[in-house]
Amino acid sequence: MPSLLHIDSSADLAHSRSRDLTAAFADAWRARGPEYTVVRRDLHTVPLPHLETSALHWAAADRRADETVAPEAEQLRQEVIDELLAADVVLIGAPLYNYTVPSTLKAWIDRVHVPGVLAGDVQPLAGRPVVTVVSRGATYDAGTPTETWDHGSPVLHLILGTALGMKLYPVTVSATLADRIPDLAPLAEHAAAEVADARTTLERLAATLA
Numbered sequence: 001m002p003s004l005l006h007i008d009s010s011a012d013l014a015h016s017r018s019r020d021l022t023a024a025f026a027d028a029w030r031a032r033g034p035e036y037t038v039v040r041r042d043l044h045t046v047p048l049p050h051l052e053t054s055a056l057h058w059a060a061a062d063r064r065a066d067e068t069v070a071p072e073a074e075q076l077r078q079e080v081i082d083e084l085l086a087a088d089v090v091l092i093g094a095p096l097y098n099y100t101v102p103s104t105l106k107a108w109i110d111r112v113h114v115p116g117v118l119a120g121d122v123q124p125l126a127g128r129p130v131v132t133v134v135s136r137g138a139t140y141d142a143g144t145p146t147e148t149w150d151h152g153s154p155v156l157h158l159i160l161g162t163a164l165g166m167k168l169y170p171v172t173v174s175a176t177l178a179d180r181i182p183d184l185a186p187l188a189e190h191a192a193a194e195v196a197d198a199r200t201t202l203e204r205l206a207a208t209l210a
């Protein structure tokens with residue numbers, strides 16, 4: 001039973017590009033057959049709390065004697081980690097908010113980046129496919145003054161790819177605000193083409209991964 005973990009974090013429930021694109025992936029995944037199941041985690045509608053304590057960053061065996069974790073907090077971290085471990089493919093919608101990932105997605109990252117459990121010497125998720133769908137209101141093209149301003153995509157690469165060792169399939173759409181911000185209006189056609197390309201790429205990945 002190949003299982004997809006479908007995570008969204010956009011706070012826009014009406015016009016979100018990342019939600020639209022992750023849904024296209026999930027639809028194509030389900031179209032492979034009834035055994036292709038989907039587990040859903042919507043970090044915006046059901047947000048995870050911020051870390052209750054810094055001790056949660058560590059495996060229980062690596063905590064100092066005075067670092068204690070409430071059983072409910074321990075249980076929630078375990079639930080989130082088990083859910084990730086159970087997925088054959090992970091799909092994450094990650095809009096760019098204030099040049100980084102949404103705080104709801106950051107709260108999830110804070111619970112899964114645990115040295116000694118999913119990262120560091122152990123990497124039980126090594127090689128596991130993770131598809132990231134990053135939607136950005138503006139543009140960050142190489143050679144432009146804003147080239148280095150997207151600090152969200154590097155976080156996803158560092159945590160999922162480097163720390164957890166997962167195989168990253170990044171898909172990015174930019175200038176999504178071309179229909180809203182007059183200065184970006186000339187990019188509207190380009191932005192629409194990028195979304196169409198992203199959809200094709202995601203449907204192809206959904207039909208082949210796992």
Ligand SMILES: Cc1cc2nc3c(=O)[nH]c(=O)nc-3n(C[C@H](O)[C@H](O)[C@H](O)COP(=O)(O)O)c2cc1C
Binds near residue numbers: 010015018137177
């Ligand atoms: C709180 C907030 C902060 C944003 N900050 C940025 C930003 O720093 N850079 C950018 O290019 N777009 C920014 N945007 C625009 C979003 O990245 C853009 O609308 C994107 O399409 C959102 O993803 P979604 O369509 O999946 O909701 C921001 C939007 C919101 C709501």
